[in-house]
Amino acid sequence: MIEVSHLTKHYPGRVAVDDVSFAVSPGEIVGFLGPNGAGKSTTMRILAGYLPATGGVVRVADHDVAEEPIEVRRRIGYLPENCPLYGEMRVDEYLRFRARLKGVPRAKVPARIVEVKERCGIADVGNRIIGQLSKGYRQRVGLAETLVHDPDLLILDEPTIGLDPNQIRLVRGLIAELAERHTILLSTHILSEVEMTCKRVLIIHKGRIVASDTPDRLRRRMTGEASVIAEIAGPRGEVEPALRGISGVADVQAEGGDAWVRYMLRAPRDEDPRPAIAALAAQRGWPLRELHREAATLEDIFVNLTQTDEAEAQP
């Protein structure tokens, strides 16, 4: 659906996107992740045909964005950052305008509007003035607009920014539903969002793609070690050396109060020291009240990949 090869975008005195290549196949839902100023919006604007690229080739649905911009735009529903809308228009009026603008045949417009309003949960605000709607509703109007010509591909730039947690969940749910029928590329710097909604993640940093994989595999790749947490009541001086003695345990850190002490152990992924810890505690008669293994979060990965020269990233 999307093929990007060696895409470069220069702004005066700055390289915003630097030799980026990736592909998205039909039906995929891909998260575009990166810190502020990484070049997400710039890439998406080029994909949507708003900005011309400095170098490289972008193809969407087998059409070159630079050579056949109109063909490409027919197939894309693009929601820009901050969801710009005409505040003085009514919802229905806006959707009608956009549908006509996007070439939906006149006879089909009313049915399309009803359908997208239904899908985005805004059926009851058709007569309201957009500027007077809440942010969450405006966001949904924006989403409805991207769907109005039934595009194959949705490009959504930070679709949940600025919403309260309830609205974020609603919009995410909506996106997950849309994923059944459309290919989606969405950008965000909220990691949990990607973990929840996307099958694949592209991490972009300073204009370059630094990782592209499923959230799961990224997590596994990044963490050769897992950490195990155990809370044990017992003399710290005895417990700590005993834990160190368990095979596979590389490092032990203790933390916490008088009775209960929280131990954080590092161990290789393929070795699980938990049975040995339980057995040890039972054998010595130390009460054990918590024992679990923590997987690295996408957040760790993200920080790991993008924290280099943080100061330079946002000039």
Added chain:
Amino acid sequence: MNGFLAVWRKELTGYFLSPAAYIVTIFFLIVMGAIFSLLVSVLAEGPAGVTVMNLLFGSPFFWMTMLALVPALTMRLFAEEKRSGTIETLMTAPVTDTAVVLAKFAGALSFYAFMWTPTLIYLFILRYFSADMAPPDPGPLAGGYLGALLIGMFYLSIGLFCSALTSNQIVAAITTFAAMLLLFLAGLLDYVARGDLVQAVSAHLSSYSHMLEFSRGAIDSRPVVYYLSGTALMLFATVKIVEARNWK
């Protein structure tokens, strides 16, 4: 074509819903009405050496209104889209930049033409109530309205261009006003300047004398070409600016 029609329609309905456009229209109609009533009193004193249309378009009130009215109609066109970010959704819809520019221009021009229509009623009234007076000849009448249309086209295209240069409506309005004033004053040089060249150039630019000619029923091809090509040039420049997308 669908895209053009959709944008044109949106712009035109936008004018009908915008308070600014109403204020401008009302202001325009009051000024035109005042000029007409003045006209009636002049004509009541007996036949003078002027036609109705000539008096109408030669009036300084008419020109001051024009200079104020055009920026009010055009300042919003691109500047507001850029300020609110909707330019991004507009330019990523399957329409060409040229279609968008032409549609916005057509929207402004249609509303401008609409503003003129009530003045036809004034003419009708004039004719109805002064039966003893000769009705305006069709020549000056058509010439006057053609002139108003041509000059309106050119000035509106200047306004559209200025609006594409900035994301601030006020800046757009002020630049438009300044550009029009400059053109208008350059035209008046004809009356004050000495050098032959200056006078010749000035006479070509002078909307004021063009309008007087038109409203006498004398339609010269040179001003027609001047306004049409000027409009085309401004629209072309606007398309180039919009294509460059070098704002933010």
